[in-house]
Amino acid sequence: MLKGKGQAFLEMASTEAAVSMVNYYTPATPHLHNRPVYIQYSNYKELKTENLHDQARPQAALQGVNAVQHGSLAITSALDGEGGHLPSQGSVLRIVVENVFYPITLEMLYQIFSKFGYVLKIVMFHKNNQFQALLQYADAMNAYCAKMSLDGHSIYTGCCTLRIDFSKLTTLKVKYNNDKSRDFTRVDLPFGDGQRTLDASLAATFATPNTVFPSYPGAAGFAQPLGFPQGAGISVPAAPGALGSLTITPSTVSGQIRGVAGIPGNSVLLVSNLNPEAITPYGLFILFGVYGNVHRVKIMFKKRGIALVQMADATQAQLAINHLNGQRLYGRVMHTTLSKYQTIQLPREGQEDKGLTKDYSNSPLHRFKNPGSKNCQNIFPPSATLHLSNIPPSVTVDDLKNLFASKGSTVKAFKFFQKDCKMGLIQLGSVEEAVHALIELHNHDFGENQHLRVSFSKSTI
Incomplete structure (x- = not known):
């Protein structure tokens, strides 16, 4: 326990047990003495408590580590040279x-x-x-x-x-x-x-x-x-x-996404607690594609509830984490973090994969092929209201309502944009419904090479 911080480290018997605990308490925050307790993963692989005969020493060690982790070593070293006194100005x-x-x-x-x-x-x-x-x-x-x-x-x-x-x-x-x-x-x-x-x-x-x-x-x-x-x-x-x-x-x-050349850093995401009965590589490609250009997707062969998603660069990967970590998808709370892997390897020829690894690096569905496009400026978190564009003139309000209803969505409201009837807003029953609808209907073919574009909206109807 970190004295005076209201924080503690807890080491479980296995990684699986830790994942199970975090997954259980993420949607339902536990309370101790009527106060919420927030549980998250630590960067430590294990806690070292041996050869420490009193609590003062581990407290000091952990606080020292905390200072180095969050501050600058140069500043911390200077403080050590001055006797290690903590600043008194407040937090x-x-x-x-x-x-x-x-x-x-x-x-x-x-x-x-x-x-x-x-x-x-x-x-x-x-x-x-x-x-x-x-x-x-x-x-x-x-x-x-x-x-x-x-x-x-x-x-x-x-x-x-x-x-x-x-x-x-x-x-x-x-x-x-x-x-x-x-x-x-x-x-x-x-x-x-x-x-x-x-x-x-x-x-x-x-x-x-x-x-x-x-x-x-x-x-x-x-x-x-x-x-x-x-x-x-x-x-x-x-x-x-x-x-x-x-x-x-x-x-x-500002949310503008850099070109495909990208920036240094890890661009591969680890996505866990997925519904193995419903999730597909294409579904993850479309959903994560809202926040960047997805190059590859791999669902684990033996653990279908875990997947890797490779974005174009580290900025896009972080953007996807910011907006999708904790989002409900097919009845489960999805967890999204950076993976330890730097790239997703495609299966070797003859290797059994069952279509669980897909390469989308040259997909025409990438939203951010042109730096500075309007797509780069309209990136929003998942919401119950979807922005629709590229709607053909022949498609009516009822056509769109029926289309979304056919995918299991509850349509609460719809309106066309006054200045541009190729675009509109549709409000569904929940954020999760909207996520499912976006996966199902983005790039929906109306015929005559007219494809629907779906994204999350910051507005409500």
Whole structure:
């Protein structure tokens, strides 16, 4: 147990037991003493407790590891040289962003600052005509390392400069989980109108910090930094064995997907807890293809509930994790993380595969073949409302409603776009229904080479 952190490590007897436990508690959060307990995978393969005769030593060791994992080794080493005293300023940072040329989002701040530790809460606001944010870490060391590493740096070259100091607040109070504020320890908070709550896929993304990155050389067991494209922008000073550089470009943050050439980093996803009776390589290709160009898909021959999905690059892989981890698919909560594999091998000639491994690298259905296309700017989490396009003039509202109903969907509403009758919105009974419908009906052939295009919408009817 980590003293004073409200956190603990728990080693199960086997990987299977750990997977079973996480899968069981992901859709139904357990409570201890009326408080929710969040369970996620650790980067440690085992806990070492031998030869430790009291609790003080393991506490100190684990806290030391935590500091190295989330901060900069250079800063940690400096603190050690000064006697190892933890900073006393607190765990809440006040962030002022100067010269805001590109929009700043809550997700962007989370990605940048989570390099240094477990981000608990973020609140964004404008004050004195300045963009400001308050951000609370799990402990003061995380906040100290983030301030020392990021203060004065720019998110983009020449603009969006970070000015960071410690807030007088000891904790943040967050009432709503939305675009301006979020409590990452509470997935049950309303969106702000008293009805909506944070989308399940987004909640799953932020409720599991540092669980999707495999270990990397020089820091065994520690979380790998996000693989952002190299270029201008924030670069967290790297130290041997510590966190590498973090660089953000406008295309990364705005959701624009880079070309097929891609960026370095792992692009292969491990997808687990799938329904073996319903899942197909094509279904995963279509679903994950919403968030990037899928090159290959492999469903495990002996474990049909597990699959590998290879995206075009690491940015697309991370985007798919952000939106699909925790999403219900064919009655099960799907888990999506980075795989230890760097590529999916195609079966050798004569090798039994039963069509479970497919190569889609040259598929005409890739959504992001043209960098900067509208598809790159309209990437949203799974929602009950689908955006339809490429609808032929001869197809009516009833035709579309009947088409979706034939696939088991409950159609609640439909409307054509006023300015363009080739596009429309259709609202289904649930997010899961919409996911199934997108898999079934994206690229549906209306005849005469007219194919329906289906994507998730940010709007409702």
